[in-house]
Amino acid sequence: MNLPLHTGLLGALEAGLIAFAIGVLVYALWAWICRRAGLAIGHALGWGMAIAVVIAAGLDSWNLFYLGIARLESPLYARLALAGIHDPDFLGTRVLLQIVGALSGTVLGWWLFSGRMAGRHDVEVPGSGENPPGQGH
Template structure:
């Protein structure tokens, strides 16, 4: 996928919004998987957040990490390392906003898809997605 993002702060905000959408979609998928498997909401939130951050900020995080450990003694190596990075001036800001966006998207997905379930009660078996409390009060 070859998205043309702006540079600077606007590009970092765009990347954060894309990460936000990825967080919502990944949580929706994990909520569905956990509902079918009978797992808890914590599994959906944890795996959804981890995968959303890895997908949304993975490449930029790797580039940021690589620039920190690469040996950039010569201008040639520095130029080669920076050539493959879209907007290296705002790389750290973009990574930060992507991580925040992915986590915020996961939280919004949790709010949208888990709180709206009918009969979602905490019972003896923990906080299960979609479980109903059938005991008479």
């Protein structure tokens, strides 16, 4: 993220809240797309979660992965690797809170917007007036 966030735990919480908002917005977009395409609600939820995590935590996740595989054998390489990372001390915490924020934002979006899609996939409850298929009463 290229936003001027605070450092430390406050910055990680800010990044998590931004990821939460991204999760809600991405799910709303996918719910609309899936309604138009006639897809099930699971498609909207799955793709919404995956894309929200990539958008919200993609760059910081890549930086965390790169620091794990890069050869930081000299102080120069270590300094170059850490120079492009905002608050490298709390990078792991920030990635965790971004992933949790994106996933929980998508779930909140599902809870808010699922009423429109859930009505199309209702299952007929036996005893509700019509005979279930395969039973000739």
